[in-house]
Amino acid sequence: MEIKKIAENYKDEIIALRRKLHQYPELSYQESRTAGVIKEYLINLGLFVEDNVGSGGIVAVLEGVSEGPNIGIRADMDALPIGELNEVDYRSNISNSMHACGHDGHMAIVLGTAAIIKELQSSIKGKVTFIFQPAEEHLPQGGAKGMIEARPRYFKELSAILGIHIWPYFESGKIMISEKTMMAAGDVFCIKLLGSGGHGAAPHEATDLVGLTGALINSLNGLTRRMTDVFNPTVISIGQIEGGKGTNIIPSEITLRGTTRYLNPKLKEVLPKEIERVLRSLTEAYNAEYLFEYFYGYPALKNDEKITAYLRECAKEIIGEENILEFNKPSMASEDFAVYLENIPGCYFWLGTYNSSKEIIYPLHHPKFNIDEEILPIGSAIIARTTIELLDKLGGEFF
Ligand SMILES: [Zn+2]
Ligand SMILES: [Zn+2]
Structure with a gap:
């Protein structure tokens, strides 16, 4: 079945996961309950899961049917010390703590990606490694470095790594991506x-x-x-x-x-x-x-040219060329994903969530930031499609 269709089947589940995570936001290096939700979901999918990697991170591996490259997919887990002002029934239950940077969405998207790829497991040559890291917001000691230092073997094996950020600065369902420096x-x-x-x-x-x-x-x-x-x-x-x-x-x-x-x-x-x-x-x-x-x-975030080209092609299949925006300018925000990119070729992209008809108009780190949940299965589909492509293409080069 076509990946977009599989992703659509998981839409309700992905949204439910996002809301569950949204209700219990945890600050950097305190993501234990969040890690529990992720671990349970991945174990139920039948993946090998290791928890407490670094300071509370999760690594889960999906094995294909034969040898091949290993593709990493990363999501961040932490929330911010902001009191939520959204009047929604899934609003934060913790006072002065909120998923105001969309990391609840990133986790739900990557869990959805795991579910999609699991359905395709019998045709996979290689492995997929799912990385859920703590403390992206904890500059200068973000969680990525601790994950790599704690379990270098997971990261040394990776042929490529993919990451995403939900982006409220352009329209819902569009993406922006570049091989130029994207973030400071x-x-x-x-x-x-x-x-x-x-x-x-x-x-x-x-x-x-x-x-x-x-x-x-x-x-x-x-x-x-x-x-x-x-x-x-x-x-x-x-x-x-x-x-x-x-x-x-x-x-x-x-x-x-x-x-x-x-x-x-x-x-x-x-x-x-x-x-x-x-x-x-x-x-x-x-x-x-x-x-x-x-x-x-x-460090500054700069994508690998070749992996970026693959992601762009795969995204075209999912959302159409008209929804892939021309990169206009880098963001002066910083992102811990850049630490992985120092050693592993990879690609990080922004998925738009601005939707004025739903009043989803607020910037990241704002007490009224919210996600247009229609985009969540789109994120899962783009990452899953690119992962399958990379397993195929990089497999031909490396093995
Ligand atoms: Zn942030
Ligand atoms: Zn963020």
């Missing part, structure tokens, strides 16, 4: 400013850390525009500031935490040096001291 590298940093502290009435007797904080933020904002040319997109954002105890007390310590995003891998070395250069000169000017820590996170 992302690191994080922490700056501690240290001074004497003092009375608010006598700033001349204290180190003015609040003034320094303002100057530093302005300088860092300007730095990205002066450090690299405009064709090398770079972002430095401060997301957290902690400091101060009272209106009349000049603080002796202020902490700033932020993130950097960039497409050009060469900036990995340049950015921490430039941030520290600005920090050093400003703290000197304000007669303060500093501590600076910079943590490398996820």
